[in-house]
Amino acid sequence: MARARVPLERALDSEEVRLRLGATSALGLIRDRRSRPALENRLADPDWHVRAQAAFALSRLPDRRSTLRLIDTLSRDGSALVRNSCAIALGRIGDRRAVPALERALDDESDRVRREAVIALERSSDPEAARKVRRFLRDPARRVRIAATVVLGLRRDRGSVRELLEYSERAGIWEKPALLVALGRIGSLDCGSTLARYADDPARWVRVCALHGLAEMGAPEAREVARAKLHDPAWAVRGAAALALGKVGTPADREEVARGLADPSAWVRRAAIYALGQLNARRHAPAIRRALGDADPEVQLAAIWAVGHLEHRPAVPQLTRWLETTPSRGAASRTTLAEGDGAVRLVSDAGERRYDALVQALGSIGAGTGDPAARAALRAAYARVPRSDMGRRVRLPSPLGPGDDPRSLRTLFVAGLRGSQDGARR
Numbered sequence: 001m002a003r004a005r006v007p008l009e010r011a012l013d014s015e016e017v018r019l020r021l022g023a024t025s026a027l028g029l030i031r032d033r034r035s036r037p038a039l040e041n042r043l044a045d046p047d048w049h050v051r052a053q054a055a056f057a058l059s060r061l062p063d064r065r066s067t068l069r070l071i072d073t074l075s076r077d078g079s080a081l082v083r084n085s086c087a088i089a090l091g092r093i094g095d096r097r098a099v100p101a102l103e104r105a106l107d108d109e110s111d112r113v114r115r116e117a118v119i120a121l122e123r124s125s126d127p128e129a130a131r132k133v134r135r136f137l138r139d140p141a142r143r144v145r146i147a148a149t150v151v152l153g154l155r156r157d158r159g160s161v162r163e164l165l166e167y168s169e170r171a172g173i174w175e176k177p178a179l180l181v182a183l184g185r186i187g188s189l190d191c192g193s194t195l196a197r198y199a200d201d202p203a204r205w206v207r208v209c210a211l212h213g214l215a216e217m218g219a220p221e222a223r224e225v226a227r228a229k230l231h232d233p234a235w236a237v238r239g240a241a242a243l244a245l246g247k248v249g250t251p252a253d254r255e256e257v258a259r260g261l262a263d264p265s266a267w268v269r270r271a272a273i274y275a276l277g278q279l280n281a282r283r284h285a286p287a288i289r290r291a292l293g294d295a296d297p298e299v300q301l302a303a304i305w306a307v308g309h310l311e312h313r314p315a316v317p318q319l320t321r322w323l324e325t326t327p328s329r330g331a332a333s334r335t336t337l338a339e340g341d342g343a344v345r346l347v348s349d350a351g352e353r354r355y356d357a358l359v360q361a362l363g364s365i366g367a368g369t370g371d372p373a374a375r376a377a378l379r380a381a382y383a384r385v386p387r388s389d390m391g392r393r394v395r396l397p398s399p400l401g402p403g404d405d406p407r408s409l410r411t412l413f414v415a416g417l418r419g420s421q422d423g424a425r426r
Contacts, residue, residue: 005030009038017047024050028057036061040069048079055085059092067095074101080110087113091120099126106132111141118144122151130157137167145171146178153182161188168194176201177209184213192219199225204234211237215244222248230256235265242268246275246399254281261287266296273299274399277306285312292318297350301357305397308361311368315361320377323358328385328409329392356394356412363416375417382413 004026011023024042027035035057042054055073058066067090074086087105090098102124105117118136121129129151136148137160149167152160164183171179180198183191196219198210211229214222222244229241242260245253257279260272273291276284289312291303304322307315359381366374390410407415 005032005035009035012038012042017050020045020047020050021053024053024057028053028060031061033061033063036063036066040066043069043073048077048082051077052079052082052085055082055089059085059089062089062093064093064095067093067097071098071101074105080108080113083108084110084112084116087116087120091116091123094123094125096124096126099124103132106136111139111144114139114141115144115147118147118151122154130155130160134160134163137163142172142175146175149175149178149182153178153185156186158186158188161186161190165190165194168198173203173206176203176206180206180209180213181216182213184216187217187219191217192221195219196221196225199229204232204237207232207234207237208240211240211244215247218248223250223253227253227256230260235263235268238263239265239267239271242271242275243399246271246278249275249279251279251281254279254284257281258284258287261291266294266299269294270296270299270302271399273302273306277302277309278399280310282310282312285310286314288312289315289318297348297354301350301353301397304354304357304361308357308364311365313365313369313371313374316365316371316373316377319358319362319365320373322354323362323377323381326355326358328355328381328389350397353395353397356409357397359409359412359416360394360396363412366416378413378416382417385409385413 008023008027008030011019014020014023020042024039027039039054039057042050045051045054051073055070058070070086070089074083074090077083077086083105087102090102099121102117102120105113108114108117114136118133121132126132133148133151136144139145139148145167149164152164164179164186168176168179176198180195183195192214195210195213199207199214201207201210207229211226214225226241226244226248229237230245232238232241238260242257245257249257254276257272257275258281260268261284263269263272269291273288276288285307288303288306288310291299292307292315294300294303304319307319359378362374362378365371366378391408394405394407394409394412396405
């Protein structure tokens with residue numbers, strides 16, 4: 001890919017618009033920061049398609065040195081799509097010098113630009129971002145209202161609760177999910193009753209987000225509502241209820257949650273496993289171990305996490321066999337119809353997280369029980385891993401899905417092996 005950079009940059013000077021457009025797009029995909037000056041020059045291209053693609057390409061290799069050129073283009077360009085791409089790029093760069101230009105873009109005639117300006121302000125580290133975007137809860141464009149709701153939730157802006165609750169009374173079906181998640185993140189006491197009411201909404205995705213919001217804020221109503229929704233006709237709602245009980249449930253909920261292990265929906269089985277792990281349901285560890293043989297890779301991944309979290313020693317032989325045959329770099333899973341987070345994904349990335357999950361699980365079992373087989377498996381795997389893989393960041397499973405983890409594969413191994421030694425001494 002690196003060898004393609006120079007000829008693609010030369011193609012940016014072609015008289016053929018389609019060639020310039022294709023080269024601009026390709027450079028964005030390559031993400032080589034050396035192409036930044038060439039892409040910045042295309043912000044002055046006579047064709048708006050190329051200018052828009054150049055700004056979007058710069059968003060893929062965010063660099064503060066591009067801020068001023070993007071600000072200038074955002075302020076002057078006559079194409080709404082070019083301004084839209086500039087706002088996206090400035091948001092990903094997160095340079096506070098862009099705040100005045102983004103504030104002006106909040107009043108752009110294009111709702112696409114207003115939406116991206118709202119999102120970019122949140123990413124700009126502007127401490128006043130929440131206050132500045134509250135008014136957009138009444139924007140005429142739905143996409144802008146949703147963006148403002150997301151920003152207020154991310155900022156956990158308690159000053160907007162009254163306006164968000166008023167908005168909930170007029171919000172449409174496509175606006176409610178983001179609104180309910182935002183109320184859950186803010187988590188003031190007057191949000192709980194609204195979230196509980198929407199847990200009975202006719203739209204299943206609204207019920208899902210109401211459950212997520214109740215669990216996020218730990219509302220007093222959360223446990224009772226989640227228990228009732230374990231029997232919802234929609235698989236997404238049953239899964240969300242199980243995950244909610246993993247956060248707000250008690251040991252008394254374990255048996256009800258465990259019924260989800262036999263649910264026909266893979267998403268519900270996955271959620272039940274994560275919830276049982278969070279509830280420390282060691283009695284159900286054998287059933288979770290059997291889920292290692294589930295046909296769905298996301299369920300398998302949840303089971304790997306749970307048997308490790310529960311320090312279930314009988315799972316060590318299976319985990320060891322998998323660790324011996326799973327690539328350390330993480331191969332992509334087979335294409336599968338995986339239900340997730342209230343939606344449907346066509347491709348699961350469970351295979352890319354499998355190796356890291358196995359290392360984490362064996363390290364947890366070894367640390368907690370002093371199991372010599374778990375420790376031996378980790379040592380053998382550590383010796384097999386290519387040195388080039390050791391520095392990569394790990395991608396670990398969790399009830400909420402994969403997130404950013406600062407640890408490297410090496411530190412994950414070291415932590416597991418040290419913990420195993422400590423566990424053995426105990």
